[in-house]
Amino acid sequence: MKITPAVLALALAGAGAITAAVVLGAPAPAPRGDHRSPVPGPSGERPSPGAPGIGDPLAPLDGNTGYTVRRYTLDFDWRAPRTPFEARTTISATATQALSRFDLDFAGNTLRTVTVDGAPAAAVRDGDELVVTPAKPVPRGRAFTVRVAYTADPTRQRHRDDAIQDYGWVPTADGTLVCAQPDGAKMIFPVNDHPSLRAPITFRVTTPAGLTAVANGRLTERVELPEGRVRWTYDSEEPVAAQLVQLAIGRFTVVDGTGPHGLALRDVVPGPLVADTEAYRALTPEHLSWLEQRLGPYPFRRYGVLVGDTDLPVALETQSLSVVPGARLLGDRVDAERDLVHELTHHWTGDSVAIRRWSDLWLSEGHARFYERLYSDTHGGPGLEEAMRAAYEEHDQWRHDDGAPAEPTAPGLFRSIRYDGSALVLLALREKVGEDTFGRIERAWVTRYRGRAAGTRDFVALASEVAGQDLTPFLTPWLYGPRTPPMPGHPDWRTDPVQD
Template sequence: MPLDGNGGYSVRRYTLDFDWRAPRTPFGATTTVSATATQALSRFDLDFAGNTLHTVTVDGTPAKAVRDGDELVVTPAKPIARGGTFTVRVAYTADPTQRRHRDDAIQDYGWVPTADGTLLSLQPDGARMVFPADDHPSVRAPFTFRVTTPPGLTAVANGRLVGHVRQPDGRIRWTYDSEHPLAAQLVQLAIGRFSVVNGTGPRGLPVRDVVPDGLVAGTEKYRSLTPEHLAWLEQRLGPYPFRRYGVLVGDTDLPVALETQSLSVVPSADLLGDQVGAERNLVHELAHQWTGDSVAIRRWSDLWLSEGHARFYELLHSDTHGGIDLEDMMRAAYEQHDQWRHDDGAPAEPTEPTLFRQMRYDGSALVLYALREKVGEDTFDRIERSWVTTYRGRAAGTADFVRLASHVAGEDLTPFLTPWLYGAHTPPMPGHPDWHVEPVEN
């Protein structure tokens, strides 16, 4: 997605004001972007798609705004000096039916209507269908969410509920603060007839599940495992990186779960089936909070670091909790690895259409497994903990990982990892000379 993100400024905060009405019904919206110019600006861009644009102001003065595909090109009345702070206010009518489609694991994304409300599934570039943004996976900023709903409905978002106030017309205004900066693709905003189920995790961490009223009892068995999952991951990756966590149960045609920051969305079907499958999904999205959310990727070609780590820990946990043996899973992935390289690109060389294909999941977990076989479990565990600690709250890429892994291991791992990450053919698996790759079929 070469056109994602924008240069020339750094976002300091987003404020989203939504006057939500009903499922699939357009509503009035305003997004305010507070930013600092990193260069002199006579104009700047925001990623913004669809919706009906009304007005744009910069520091309270009307600005010229032109739409160019998914870009909103803004020309302020006066140029902005380098280092200057400015505030952009975009008023529009939001269209909560906007969705796009990908031919990979993501499938449909954007606004996700539910029976009585909506939720968001914005990965990889769906935020622009909801609000104007600097929509790039490495770019993060704090968010304030202000959402007005009809009485009887609950609005939830990333972070902490600051307050909810009944308006003179009986509608409810909900305000949330994200507490931590987050990437636009990780924003969650859901509205519906929800029960908010509060609990605690390790060291008193607030755990907030958001569940459609009719699914509280049916999903409780697996949702209640979150404190155990948190403790298991903290043993391997260190302290959970945010101030709270929870699961948003999506009672809709959501194709996949998603690691929206501090409030992962998980399809209800995943929590009403077998325990092995449910735990795999829950651990996968929780692992993303360390790797993918706290440690953001620098660019989309680094997605293997996010999805590969989440899949690795999902499978590692499942190995000792009733699932398939990790080694068996990795051997099966090894056999298919050349085919995936042919179809989807090497782990760190995806194309835009193949971004969320099998190589970024099982195929990238296999790279981490190979690294563990190469350096040993103890050194691998130190690499992993150092990775999420060193880059906590920052963006990092493939070169950063190779450099850090080499430093922790005390040897240059570039010659080992480069063919795994970029090669046309799968290298031998350390310690498993009997493993073989299946021939590629065109």
């Protein structure tokens, strides 16, 4: 996500405290505190509940344990802006333990029915958790299918503490788009919602004629239905983290093109903005080539820009289809390119190489800001050194207010310390090891962990390996310390006094 100067912090939303029960043709599950286990299954393992969170210290209830999702299939019967519609999510999963019950992250919608392998299951709403108890326990290693039918309500959104932008469903004049970061996917569909957890997604979206539905990945089918309806089917092509999901509906024009090495390009633009945004959108092949020189081959099968015709004040790195507000593509070229390069960089760092925990966000946003600044330095924008010296001056204050780059203090997650503050860490590393070694570290990072989740310790270990020296003593105070270390090569740089 690109935070513009007008946008303040984005805080992770906590789970609600109110519990609502919906009984769906099966006995209600035991209370949360009751861990009594049913009779052991065929494997001899006694079934037990999956945990309602994977243990991320900053977001204890993000994600769930006890199973791995193999695919999501989303069926949406979309009708009109700001209008509830019928929806169904099918989750193909594999149990990683013998499950007596399990959780899905789910909020903001009216639950109808839940089945597990075709049999009615009991379901309880517990804040942002949907607790599902199947009619029979699921043995370890067994593939199983969950179907959740609900009424999706795009008028019910999650509110950010900065009071600037609601997230989840984002309404537009003639449709909608999705802003799922950080934990808004649960407003769209029942999901295992943590940035380290990914699965392929099939989108089947029915719209009125005259509108276009777009989503992550490739359009596999468009079918005209009776009564003036159209069904659009997309395949994400690659596993997607919940925070990177995109689904947009509106009066769009789809502009196809070709990038470096024959890469398929697809821009999705509101009709009236096609001509006016063309000049900046046409820069994508140049941006791809510039980043490939530094980070290696683009890691997905296609790319494009979704032009947001809405008051969304941020650009957003939804996988294979970055969202950039139309206003940014109608203004200053330097500002537009900063957004475009920032969100494109995320496809290497943040999308392909996912973060292991929310405290590793600096690896995603810091890299995107670093390459955004580096590109701007040679394309008419502020110089990298100028921007980083200004960040250095404020770094102690940012650490005081929102934690060190790799040790955020909630709710100070999407703050300046994770953007320019984390780009400064990468500059310090480059100054320490030299440009050539830094370049090898960066390419090794996105190559070794392509398609995987990785964290701060992984980065420090890899950087040390590539540099041929233990960089732990150097990087630890930069990433975790309460004060900003001296910047290599710039002994004259000073931090401003900290204000309480």
